[in-house]
Amino acid sequence: NAGVTQTPKFRVLKTGQSMTLLCAQDMNHEYMYWYRQDPGMGLRLIHYSVGEGTTAKGEVPDGYNVSRLKKQNFLLGLESAAPSQTSVYFCASSYLAERENIQYFGAGTRLSVL
């Protein structure tokens, strides 16, 4: 039961470097999300996708790009990393059952930008 898998688990970047975070789910969910979590701020939505080939902006999209070329994968890219992007990143996937959107999370990626 893999569920939602995020890679890598940890990463240290220098300012200006780029990287891609990968999220993979094996539950055939239509919806996928990228959040960041900072102390005292809670989970904030970066980008999300309601199906293969679609993406939409969340609450804090600046500095990030995403792609959903395959239903099971959702990629988060940082083109030019900044220290303000130091955070814990969580991916989630979900389906809509009646009125409920129940999200399942990956284990997170801890990113430090120096």
Next chain:
Amino acid sequence: RKEVEQDPGPFNVPEGATVAFNCTYSNSASQSFFWYRQDCRKEPKLLMSVYSSGNEDGRFTAQLNRASQYISLLIRDSKLSDSATYLCVVGTYNTDKLIFGTGTRLQVFP
């Protein structure tokens, strides 16, 4: 005003105690409500959904008050393993997105 507000705590309680958390939400169109649990340095996990009629799962009881726009979580007979951060989560009808509160931290001591 935040869309979902919680007391950050920490709530420090002895084993066996009963503890309650409240959460308020600002969007009256909200239709779905959840409590998630997050252990230190781990991902959030669904604890329970919250229904208008209230619901119970073992030692945990969740209630919704639409008139006052708040949700509550009651934990009876607290265990050491209940120590975690509890996230209040709200969604609107057929929404693609959920709004997460910043969490209430619970510490249960022996």
